[in-house]
Amino acid sequence: MDTKRMAICAISGFLSLALGGTVMAGGPADDKLVIDGEIEIITRTAAPDGHPLGELISGWHYRTEETRALEADSFQNPGMLYVERGAEIWNTVEGDAGKSCASCHEDASETMKGVGASYPKWNEAAGKPFNIELQINECREANMGAKPYKFDAADQKALTTYIKHQSLGMPVGIDLSTGAMQEWWDKGKEVYYTRTGQLNLACATCHEGYNGMFIRADHLSQGNVNGFPTYRLKQADMVSLHNRFRGCIRDTRAEFPPAFSDSLMALEVYVTWRSSGLSVETPAVRQ
Ligand code: HEC
Numbered sequence: 001m002d003t004k005r006m007a008i009c010a011i012s013g014f015l016s017l018a019l020g021g022t023v024m025a026g027g028p029a030d031d032k033l034v035i036d037g038e039i040e041i042i043t044r045t046a047a048p049d050g051h052p053l054g055e056l057i058s059g060w061h062y063r064t065e066e067t068r069a070l071e072a073d074s075f076q077n078p079g080m081l082y083v084e085r086g087a088e089i090w091n092t093v094e095g096d097a098g099k100s101c102a103s104c105h106e107d108a109s110e111t112m113k114g115v116g117a118s119y120p121k122w123n124e125a126a127g128k129p130f131n132i133e134l135q136i137n138e139c140r141e142a143n144m145g146a147k148p149y150k151f152d153a154a155d156q157k158a159l160t161t162y163i164k165h166q167s168l169g170m171p172v173g174i175d176l177s178t179g180a181m182q183e184w185w186d187k188g189k190e191v192y193y194t195r196t197g198q199l200n201l202a203c204a205t206c207h208e209g210y211n212g213m214f215i216r217a218d219h220l221s222q223g224n225v226n227g228f229p230t231y232r233l234k235q236a237d238m239v240s241l242h243n244r245f246r247g248c249i250r251d252t253r254a255e256f257p258p259a260f261s262d263s264l265m266a267l268e269v270y271v272t273w274r275s276s277g278l279s280v281e282t283p284a285v286r287q
């Protein structure tokens with residue numbers, strides 16, 4: 001047995017002990033995602049310069065055939081109900097100013113096309129990157145006189161899903177040249193590689209070193225973010241990105257930071273860059 005193989009076996013043994021299940025090797029499925037026979041999704045692409053992996057592979061390839069089929073058919077994709085709900089919210093007047101999102105942004109299929117693919121984005125006034133959720137709250141407070149959504153409120157997830165869905169099929173690409181985006185990327189990278197928790201695992205341990213392996217019934221992907229918010233069959237609900245981050249951190253048995261905290265926003269900037277060039281799949285279907 002060569003050294004690399006031995007190292008993999010050692011970590012597999014460790015992970016299976018720590019996580020209480022078997023760890024087996026496997027690979028991403030050889031398949032193509034075309035939604036409704038029309039929209040071709042880039043699920044494999046060359047990684048950007050400086051990326052530790054050569055090829056980026058969407059989490060879709062790591063799911064079962066049944067789960068993959070659900071995402072390929074928008075009539076069957078349960079996440080599409082949240083897109084519909086998002087469209088309703090978009091057109092609903094709320095708050096003291098008597099406005100809806102549509103009052104200012106009109107037809108989302110035109111004005112929001114590409115927006116979801118380019119977030120997080122530098123927000124000069126706030127002096128930090130904004131994701132779609134923070135931008136929605138900003139518009140609700142400043143432009144509508146409405147209350148910001150609480151983290152993971154059903155309407156926050158539906159509206160975020162609706163906005164991201166307007167970029168379906170478009171490649172993820174964020175601008176690191178504005179404001180202090182590069183510093184946030186650096187900070188996010190540090191978070192990604194820092195081992196935490198009783199299990200002493202970093203994001204990179206699972207998603208970079210051991211993607212393709214099975215942990216319990218889960219097939220480890222590269223942890224790409226292009227499908228978020230995603231519909232998770234296990235939870236029968238939409239799962240936001242920060243909820244997923246927190247779940248993954250909790251699995252290492254570490255304390256997790258609050259949603260939208262600087263540390264998770266930095267992580268979002270960095271991990272979104274890691275998914276550069278993959279198509280937006282929102283709402284992706286995962287297990
Ligand atoms: C009174 C007008 C107004 C209302 C109402 C409003 N917005 Fe905005 N919104 C703006 C302005 C102004 C900007 C910043 C300029 C821009 O980027 O278009 C903006 C920016 C945005 C952006 C970022 C666009 C980009 O290209 O980066 C998103 C996303 C957004 N709004 C979503 C919403 C949503 C969702 C609602 C309803 C909850 C909403 N807005 C309500 C005026 C409004």
Ligand code: HEC
Pocket residue numbers: 058059060062192201202203204205206207215218219220221222223224225227230244245248249251252267271286
């Ligand atoms: C103990 C291993 C482990 C660690 C450590 C871990 N994850 Fe995960 N993660 C998983 C598993 C298992 C899944 C579900 C299957 C999959 O897509 O990999 C997952 C899924 C994800 C997904 C969703 C992928 C998709 O296609 O929907 C993202 C994003 C993600 N993780 C990011 C992270 C980040 C960021 C960190 C570090 C804070 C992290 N993970 C740490 C095991 C881990």
